[in-house]
Amino acid sequence: MRRWVSALLALCAASACLAGPALPIDAQPGDLVFRRGTESVSAMVLAIDGGQFSHVGMLVGRPGAWQVVHATPAEVPGRADGVVVDTLSFFLDPVRSRGYAVYRVDAPDALRAAAVGEALGQRGARFRIADPAGTYCTRLVWEAWRRAGVDLQVRFTRLALPLMQGDYLLPTPLSRSPRLRRLALPADAEG
Numbered sequence: 001m002r003r004w005v006s007a008l009l010a011l012c013a014a015s016a017c018l019a020g021p022a023l024p025i026d027a028q029p030g031d032l033v034f035r036r037g038t039e040s041v042s043a044m045v046l047a048i049d050g051g052q053f054s055h056v057g058m059l060v061g062r063p064g065a066w067q068v069v070h071a072t073p074a075e076v077p078g079r080a081d082g083v084v085v086d087t088l089s090f091f092l093d094p095v096r097s098r099g100y101a102v103y104r105v106d107a108p109d110a111l112r113a114a115a116v117g118e119a120l121g122q123r124g125a126r127f128r129i130a131d132p133a134g135t136y137c138t139r140l141v142w143e144a145w146r147r148a149g150v151d152l153q154v155r156f157t158r159l160a161l162p163l164m165q166g167d168y169l170l171p172t173p174l175s176r177s178p179r180l181r182r183l184a185l186p187a188d189a190e191g
Contacts, residue, residue, distance in 0.1 A: 021092040023059075023066065024102055024183040030112035031059045031104050031183070032141055033068055033088070034175060035097040041073055048159065051172030053101070056137045057091060058119045058144065069119045071127045071140040081127035083140060085120070103180040107150045114148035129168070138169040145179075152177040 034053035036042070042054035057070030066088035073081045075096060092100050105112070119140060128134025135143070145152055154177050156167035174180075 021088060021100070022186040023063070023088070024185060025063075026104075027059060027063070027066070027102055027183065028104070028112060029060055029062070030107070030115045030145075031102055032174075032180065033057050033059055033091065033100060033102050034171060035092060035100040038096055038098060039073070045171065049157075049170040049172050051170070051175070052099075053171040053175065056141055056171055056174065057086075058116065058141050059088075059102070060085065060116050060120060069116075069123070069140075071122075071125070071135045071137045073127055083119075083122040083125045083127070083135065085123060101175075102183045102185065103175060104183050105145060105150065105152070106179045106181065107145070107148075111145075111148050111150055115145045115150065118147045119144035136168075138171055138174045142169055142174060150179065152179050 034056045036046070036052060037054045045054040055070065055072070057068035059066055060069050061067045067085050068088055068091040069083065069085045070091070071083045075086075075090075091097070105115070107115070122135065122140060122144070125140075126134035127136060129136045142152055142154060152174070154169055155173045157170050157173065158167050175182075
């Protein structure tokens with residue numbers, strides 16, 4: 001009996017690990033997942049933005065098989081900087097994330113599907129912050145929604161830093177879009 005209980009506990013622990021990070025039960029494709037990254041570029045974004053998050057991606061897929069499309073410096077050896085699709089577990093792994101939040105984009109299902117298609121259509125595009133030939137995380141999701149017909153009504157920030165001169169969309173102004181609403185995570189309901 002003791003072996004059976006131990007095996008059942010091991011199976012439950014393994015399935016909890018495979019389930020990945022907890023998302024709101026009502027999360028939908030097209031919702032935005034913001035994270036507080038652990039890399040040096042994240043520290044730079046946090047210092048410039050002064051906000052809670054340094055990176056964002058768009059949910060694609062379905063519950064139990066969520067993925068995130070995002071523009072990022074290479075997070076996998078041998079993979080180029082660019083727009084990639086990663087599992088939600090990889091995107092939110094503590095190696096890369098110190099915290100996260102999910103934001104609902106206020107839009108009908110048809111426009112959600114269009115925005116997801118636009119973001120996925122950018123796979124392979126180069127990750128570049130200061131080069132119009134590439135894109136970066138916030139710009140990727142903003143443009144996907146804009147091309148789908150949804151104006152997120154965001155404010156770009158003028159930067160005059162060495163190698164970064166121009167107008168940029170930072171995570172905090174994106175998260176404050178009047179078209180976004182932060183969703184409660186299951187952990188938020190715990191005491």
